[in-house]
Amino acid sequence: MPLRPRLLPQRGEPMTMTSFFRKKRLHLTLLISLLLAAYAAAALILNFNSLSFLYLHLGIDWLAVNFIPNSQSLQYWGNILEALVRTLLVAVASTSVAGVFALGLALLGAQPTGPNAALRWLIRGFASVLRNIPIVGWALLLLFSFKQNDFTGFLALFFLSLGFLTRAFMETIEAIDVEKIQALQVTGANYWQVVAQAVLPEILTPVLSWLLYMIENNIRDATLVGLLTGTGIGFVFDLYYKSLRYGPAGLVVLAIIMLVIAVETVSSLIERRIGMIAD
Amino acid sequence: MLQVRHLSKIYTGKQPSLDDVSFTAQPGAVTAIIGPSGAGKTTLLRSLNQLITDDAGEILLENIDLRQLKRRDLMKQRTKIGMIFQNYNLIEPLTALENVLHGSLARKSTLAGVLSLYSRQEKGEAMALLADVGLQEFAYHYAGDLSGGQKQRVGIARALMQHPTMMLCDEPIASLDPRSTVIVMDILRRLADAQDMTILINLHQVDIAKDYADHIIGLNSGRVVFDGPVAEATAAAMAAIYAAPAQAAAAAG
Numbered sequence: 467m468p469l470r471p472r473l474l475p476q477r478g479e480p481m482t483m484t485s486f487f488r489k490k491r492l493h494l495t496l497l498i499s500l501l502l503a504a505y506a507a508a509a510l511i512l513n514f515n516s517l518s519f520l521y522l523h524l525g526i527d528w529l530a531v532n533f534i535p536n537s538q539s540l541q542y543w544g545n546i547l548e549a550l551v552r553t554l555l556v557a558v559a560s561t562s563v564a565g566v567f568a569l570g571l572a573l574l575g576a577q578p579t580g581p582n583a584a585l586r587w588l589i590r591g592f593a594s595v596l597r598n599i600p601i602v603g604w605a606l607l608l609l610f611s612f613k614q615n616d617f618t619g620f621l622a623l624f625f626l627s628l629g630f631l632t633r634a635f636m637e638t639i640e641a642i643d644v645e646k647i648q649a650l651q652v653t654g655a656n657y658w659q660v661v662a663q664a665v666l667p668e669i670l671t672p673v674l675s676w677l678l679y680m681i682e683n684n685i686r687d688a689t690l691v692g693l694l695t696g697t698g699i700g701f702v703f704d705l706y707y708k709s710l711r712y713g714p715a716g717l718v719v720l721a722i723i724m725l726v727i728a729v730e731t732v733s734s735l736i737e738r739r740i741g742m743i744a745d
Numbered sequence: 746m747l748q749v750r751h752l753s754k755i756y757t758g759k760q761p762s763l764d765d766v767s768f769t770a771q772p773g774a775v776t777a778i779i780g781p782s783g784a785g786k787t788t789l790l791r792s793l794n795q796l797i798t799d800d801a802g803e804i805l806l807e808n809i810d811l812r813q814l815k816r817r818d819l820m821k822q823r824t825k826i827g828m829i830f831q832n833y834n835l836i837e838p839l840t841a842l843e844n845v846l847h848g849s850l851a852r853k854s855t856l857a858g859v860l861s862l863y864s865r866q867e868k869g870e871a872m873a874l875l876a877d878v879g880l881q882e883f884a885y886h887y888a889g890d891l892s893g894g895q896k897q898r899v900g901i902a903r904a905l906m907q908h909p910t911m912m913l914c915d916e917p918i919a920s921l922d923p924r925s926t927v928i929v930m931d932i933l934r935r936l937a938d939a940q941d942m943t944i945l946i947n948l949h950q951v952d953i954a955k956d957y958a959d960h961i962i963g964l965n966s967g968r969v970v971f972d973g974p975v976a977e978a979t980a981a982a983m984a985a986i987y988a989a990p991a992q993a994a995a996a997a998g
Contacts, residue, residue, distance in 0.1 A: 653848055
């Protein structure tokens with residue numbers, strides 16, 4: 467029997483060049499029609515007029531006129547800066563505390579360093595649950611017990627970060643070549659020595675990258691959490707906005723953007739520095 | 746001296762089997778284990794320090810059966826066995842010096858090992874070992890920055906830091922260029938001659954085995970099909986070692 471390459475599973479009549487491309491076109495047409503139908507249905511239910519797109523510029527004009535901070539807005543700068551610093555601190559604190567706990571959990575849960583498979587699945591599941599509850603869900607949930615203060619925001623960010631970092635660290639540990647770990651085990655080194663001398667140095671660079679990423683992410687989230695918990699920069703924005711002080715509210719947005727850019731710049735500087743050491 | 750008697754391992758799907766393997770490796774001699782891919786060379790070497798557990802037999806290192814030891818005692822015996830690998834398995838974000846010092850971890854307390862609290866004497870010894878393998882000026886280089894041959898020499902220094910009586914070398918030159926191959930093999934030869942160590946090397950280059958080994962063990966399909974001094978390793982013997990499994994089984998009788 468002659469060998470024929472089978473590119474696609476063949477059913478019924480054999481595939482020809484014409485039928486192959488006809489089938490692909492059909493699939494693509496179906497997919498696009500489906501998306502358009504979904505959009506039309508959603509617009510109908512929400513009473514959303516597709517022509518609104520034509521008036522988008524009116525909204526932007528309004529933003530430009532009202533939200534541009536003026537010299538009067540600057541008198542709020544002190545308040546804004548204080549709230550910004552609080553938000554930054556909450557983000558950094560929640561990430562660092564979560565990082566310490568996540569490293570412990572990841573060592574217990576990762577395949578090369580953990581004691582058994584049962585614990586591995588338990589930790590994996592626990593981390594997934596923490597991670598899959600969105601930040602707004604955490605904040606609302608914690609508001610019941612901890613009321614409106616910085617600690618509620620800290621906890622919300624902590625739980626989400628713990629889930630995220632535990633999974634990330636576990637995967638990082640599991641990516642180490644097992645032979646490197648074995649190479650130290652066969653020298654007669656014990657568990658803790660192998661963890662400290664092989665596992666930790668191997669994961670240091672990715673762990674630091676994950677922590678920096680998490681801090682950046684938590685600063686963004688902290689703004690949103692602040693709206694709900696009545697703290698930090700989110701609260702300040704809410705206050706100015708609802709009291710129609712649009713100029714200062716615009717200044718808050720500007721301050722947040724500046725902070726995010728600053729943190730990103732710093733963390734990419736740090737990462738480059740680590741990268742130079744690692745390579 | 747290493748005596749292996751009737752060592753067997755049943756095929757598990759990952760590692761090739763070992764079928765009633767017996768041989769003796771003498772101190773001061775280089776013993777090369779050769780054979781086709783999948784013959785069980787790596788399985789055998791890793792069984793010798795119980796990195797892979799086997800199913801039956803005896804592994805006597807200075808008359809202690811490693812297979813009968815409890816975990817703690819095995820860890821103590823393992824310090825006498827240095828091991829080097831085809832992929833070096835260094836901790837690449839650490840320096841050459843730190844990697845060599847890892848060889849002394851077993852002698853240290855857990856805490857001192859965890860915190861890298863090495864004594865002045867240990868650091869001096871590690872530096873001297875790096876000098877022995879010609880890498881003194883690379884002591885503070887990250888292991889990841891070194892060439893393959895340099896990494897393997899750091900691997901040897903790390904193993905020597907354990908004060909071993911035996912070295913297990915799993916395809917140590919398979920990833921190296923010819924020049925580095927000579928450097929690494931010269932070092933291993935010197936360890937047998939000058940320090941009376943038992944050297945076991947998995948090789949797939951027959952010519953290197955003939956140049957450097959005193960004794961050759963031919964493995965095929967998990968069975969010892971040749972066991973003799975290098976002088977007896979004739980072309981016919983080599984052909985038998987590398988024969989198709991069925992022929993080899995017939996030759997081994």
